[in-house]
Amino acid sequence: MYNKGNELLKLCNEQNKKISEIVIAKEMAERGLPYEELIDNMKLVLDTMISSSKSALNKEVISVSKLTGGDAKKVEKYKNMGNTICGEIINSAMAMALSTSEVNASMGKIVAAPTAGASGILPSAIIIVSEKYNLSEKEMIYGLFTAGGIGEIIAKNATISGAEGGCQAECGAAAAMAAGAIIEMIGGEPETSLHGASFALLNIMGLVCDPVAGLVEFPCALRNASGVINALVSADLAMAGVKSMVPFDEVVEAMYKVGKAMPESLRETALGGVAATPTGEDIKRRIL
Numbered sequence: 001m002y003n004k005g006n007e008l009l010k011l012c013n014e015q016n017k018k019i020s021e022i023v024i025a026k027e028m029a030e031r032g033l034p035y036e037e038l039i040d041n042m043k044l045v046l047d048t049m050i051s052s053s054k055s056a057l058n059k060e061v062i063s064v065s066k067l068t069g070g071d072a073k074k075v076e077k078y079k080n081m082g083n084t085i086c087g088e089i090i091n092s093a094m095a096m097a098l099s100t101s102e103v104n105a106s107m108g109k110i111v112a113a114p115t116a117g118a119s120g121i122l123p124s125a126i127i128i129v130s131e132k133y134n135l136s137e138k139e140m141i142y143g144l145f146t147a148g149g150i151g152e153i154i155a156k157n158a159t160i161s162g163a164e165g166g167c168q169a170e171c172g173a174a175a176a177m178a179a180g181a182i183i184e185m186i187g188g189e190p191e192t193s194l195h196g197a198s199f200a201l202l203n204i205m206g207l208v209c210d211p212v213a214g215l216v217e218f219p220c221a222l223r224n225a226s227g228v229i230n231a232l233v234s235a236d237l238a239m240a241g242v243k244s245m246v247p248f249d250e251v252v253e254a255m256y257k258v259g260k261a262m263p264e265s266l267r268e269t270a271l272g273g274v275a276a277t278p279t280g281e282d283i284k285r286r287i288l
């Protein structure tokens with residue numbers, strides 16, 4: 001049906017449909033599932049996302065390694081003090097992204113979207129936008145289908161693996177999925193969604209994957225916090241009418257080439273970046 005962004009856009013324009021509607025039609029055809037079952041399945045995904053985004057806001061969720069945890073609670077408390085630099089929405093989004101990352105590091109239930117390491121970004125973006133615009137559960141579910149469609153294109157034409165393409169492929173893909181989704185959720189056109197998705201990838205192109213001690217904790221959780229802000233900023237840029245000079249498909253291809261050009265030490269091996277700092281090495285020795 002479609003493999004690239006321009007093919008997806010063509011279908012949206014020809015059929016006068018949203019990205020989510022095209023993705024749903026494709027899923028129904030390919031998986032042979034009725035509409036109701038597809039929606040019910042995605043509702044389960046949404047429920048898990050909401051749970052992981054909220055569960056570490058008011059209680060410390062510590063990782064299995066005991067290396068990280070409690071930061072979501074700190075940011076939530078800071079936000080509630082009402083004197084943040086970035087304001088309530090940004091801080092709330094960061095807290096929720098951290099929450100899912102902490103649930104992941106504690107072996108709790110999350111939705112890999114597109115991966116476990118980047119699982120905090122999409123849920124936080126969907127929730128914060130639905131809260132601000134008072135959107136329905138159905139609109140959130142449709143947003144997740146849009147995100148899924150964008151993620152599938154990135155996975156098919158590039159990679160969503162930190163081991164293959166660095167953190168740009170994980171947190172970048174998650175932010176692109178989130179930006180495209182929230183743009184549609186607030187009434188943006190399909191083309192606008194792809195501009196937002198392009199910005200999210202462009203904004204962190206080249207970001208390396210360097211988890212300390214090889215654990216998906218530090219700096220991963222922080223990159224989820226900044227990743228959701230990347231999605232929000234990218235969506236606002238696109239909704240303001242700013243356009244990506246380079247089309248989405250070419251941005252995806254560029255991201256893949258950058259990932260391939262990265263040395264192995266910067267692709268989830270924990271041999272470079274912050275993982276290879278004296279402190280990173282010391283933590284690795286202590287934990288492992």
Ligand code: SF4
Nearest residue numbers: 117162167170209220
């Ligand atoms: S640093 Fe690597 S392991 Fe951590 S979130 Fe990014 S891609 Fe995933």
